[in-house]
Amino acid sequence: MKKTIEGSEAMAETVQNCNPDVVACFPITPSTHIAEDLDHIYSNGGIRDFIPVESELSAISALIGASATGGRSFSTTSSQGLALMHEALFNAAGMRLSPVMVVANRALSAPLNIWNDHQDSVSERDSGWLQLFCETNQEACDAIPQAFKIAESIAIPVMVCVDGFYLTHAVEQVDVPDKELIAKYLPKFSPKVKLDSQNPITMGAYAFPSDYQDFRKDLFDDLNNSKADIMRAHDEWAKLTGRKYGNGLFEGYRLEDAEFVFLGMGSVMGNAKEAVDRMRAKGEKVGALKLRSFRPFPGEELAKAIAGKKVAVFEKAISLGGDAPIYTELTTAALEFHPNVVISSFIGGLGGKDVTVEVVVQVLQKIKGQEPLKEWV
Amino acid sequence: MKEIRFHGRGGQGAVTAAELLAVSVGYSGKFSQAFPFFGVERRGAPVMSFCRIDEKPIRIHQQVYEPDVIVVLDSTLDPNMMGKGLKADGIAVINTKLPAAQTGISASKIYTVDATGIALRNLGRPIINTAMLGALGKATGLVGLEDIIKAVRERFPQMLADKNARAVEECYNEVKS
Known part of the structure; x- marks a missing residue:
């Protein structure tokens, strides 16, 4: 049902309806309202676990840990916050984990500026994360369940990129996808391998010069091949909701x-x-x-x-x-x-x-x- | 499409006013979009916020440069800045005790109301953002009194909502051109 709602709140509700296991956030403008709303939802029992971490590097690290144990994990950030995550973004992708993050796009310092541009996520283009950019808050709410589906099916993390203020702080009509709809679309997260004390494995291990490049080529190929997965996730969502955005790419x-x-x-x-x-x-x-x-x-x-x-x-x-x-x-x-x-x-x-x-x-x-x-x- | 620009100072609730307007308009099935422009984030600094209202979905995301209506929460702000780009047949709704001619704002139609006085009476504090929506509704017909009050009740806890609703209604009744 359509309601008049702030973009950040609509996105937070959508994340809740995706039933995440772990949400870890550190507030930074203009992503702050999404994090605040998720914390509020957690306080009312709507999310299993919300970790109010002490920095963005901790947020992404918590997501890596959660995802490695088979948990659906989510964070949101902007600008310097994303830049602070930089080294761990490569780990999340290289370890073939499945976190999803909403990046409320904002300029990078200096000069200090809180307003929108795309420098933050575009600067992370080589990190191995998929990046889906959204025109409207409706599109953002439609992209979030798709992002979880893609990330969890091909073991590559996904950023949903939304314009800071223009979308995050805009109050407009959005049909927030509800739990029942998303349950029909998004299967339970069951990664092929995960950290499990009963069945121990090593993740993110050392790779010698003889092997390192092969790992990188695997990720390189899988990222290029993910176009088909993005289109499929988009088409399946379009069939359920009637909302489509071109061919998904x-x-x-x-x-x-x-x-x-x-x-x-x-x-x-x-x-x-x-x-x-x-x-x-x-x-x-x-x-x-x-x-x-x-x-x-x-x-x-x-x-x-x-x-x-x-x-x-x-x-x-x-x-x-x-x-x-x-x-x-x-x-x-x-x-x-x-x-x-x-x-x-x-x-x-x-x-x-x-x-x-x-x-x-x-x-x-x-x-x-x-x-x-x-x-x- | 109608475009409304709110002018106030940090802490006066110009952003909330635009948001509540968007929500009120949404009840009638029309399309709306509210969006703030933050400058320096501190109390007392000039703040602008925008609201668009249309019969069809609103797809543009940009500031409002040529408003149909300006809503002035604080008449001590620079009248030239506030009046900038106002359409030739534009309307100004101003919180002031002064007669329209003395506000320094030029508009084809000016509505005034002592929203500060009304807010002090009802809320005990000079918070006039919700009250001014009543004046805007009466002056422009863009939104009904009941829908404004419904949005206020959705937003605030009951005690505060009751007081705000009274302020909205008084502004609706007392605004004059």
């Missing part, structure tokens, strides 16, 4: 006959859809492409979707000393699979700089020339 909006395309991630894509409708009303052949799965990066599928078009890749993250992350990967994929595209790079929205419908319109106007652009907006 990305979602095109008035894309098919579009000549000019705005590609981006997160809540800005609602503004992009509005901009596309306004420009279409004037007869302009524009479209939008929302990237949902940043990790794994669906390069081949995206290249096919944008073949023959001019594309503005809009990113709320940068790579200092290099080109913007999505632009770089999309350009590589296009070269390999469909070289007949013109791809421009736009960087904007850093540290909460508002990316309005008008900004999207301006970006789409700019890419009408022959030459690809690299600009900050």
Whole structure:
């Protein structure tokens, strides 16, 4: 049933309805309300275990321990909090564990800034976690059960990425998935191997030069192959709820006959859809492409979707000393699979700089020339 | 779509006001979205919050730059800042004892109410965010008195809810243009 609810509260209720064994959080803006709401739910007996840890590194460490013993585990964080988890993120993925985390995306210091961009999770792209970006709070609540399903079936952890403030603090209508619905969708977590005192094993062991690379290649291949698992989890959820987001990897909006395309991630894509409708009303052949799965990066599928078009890749993250992350990967994929595209790079929205419908319109106007652009907006 | 911008100071509850408005509007089956803009997080600093109301789902997530309505919780804030971008046929709903002409705010229609006085009478404290929703409802017709009171009752424990509900109703009845 739809209700008018703050995004953070809707996400916390969804996590509760996924029946987690262990939730471990340390508060940091703008993820704090999710952690507070989960703590509140725990106090009322709604969650088995909530650990109010002393830092984000402890939070991720608790998740690793819980997941290794076969527990469904969850945390939420933002910005510096995610950065503090950095080394343990690699452990969670390398040990093939299944925690799920909502990252309320926020800029990184310095300068200190509490507002939204994507630098925090994009900077963890090589950690081995899947990253699903959400446009709305409904999409976030739909992504959480999917994230548990994917993480637990392929033993790779998942981040659900939501824009800080724009989503976490927005009060809007959300159909929060209830316990019964999620029970139909999400099977009990039963990992192939787990820590068990009756049947002891070693996890996260030492790997010599003769073996280490093989472990890394296994994870590398499984991450690339996880595209099929993401799509399946998305399709099964869509069948139950009627809510779908493109093919689960990305979602095109008035894309098919579009000549000019705005590609981006997160809540800005609602503004992009509005901009596309306004420009279409004037007869302009524009479209939008929302990237949902940043990790794994669906390069081949995206290249096919944008073949023959001019594309503005809009990113709320940068790579200092290099080109913007999505632009770089999309350009590589296009070269390999469909070289007949013109791809421009736009960087904007850093540290909460508002990316309005008008900004999207301006970006789409700019890419009408022959030459690809690299600009900050 | 109607866009409402609330202006207040940190601690006055501008964020809660926008949220309660969104919740009240939600009861009628319309779509709504409330969203705060935090600056420096301290008492007394200027704070803005936004609410959108529409007949169809709201898909944009951005600040409100050209509001249909501004709600002024604290009339000592800079009137130029508060009036910025207000539509030509825009409405201002202001918490003040002063007559509209002396508020320094220019709008096609100005409604005033002494919400501070009403809050002091009912709550014993100058917390005017809920009360001002009553004034907004009467001035704009965007939300019904009953739905505001329902949202207030959902949000607060009964004693506090009763007092707030009375303040909402008094503001609804006393606001004038």
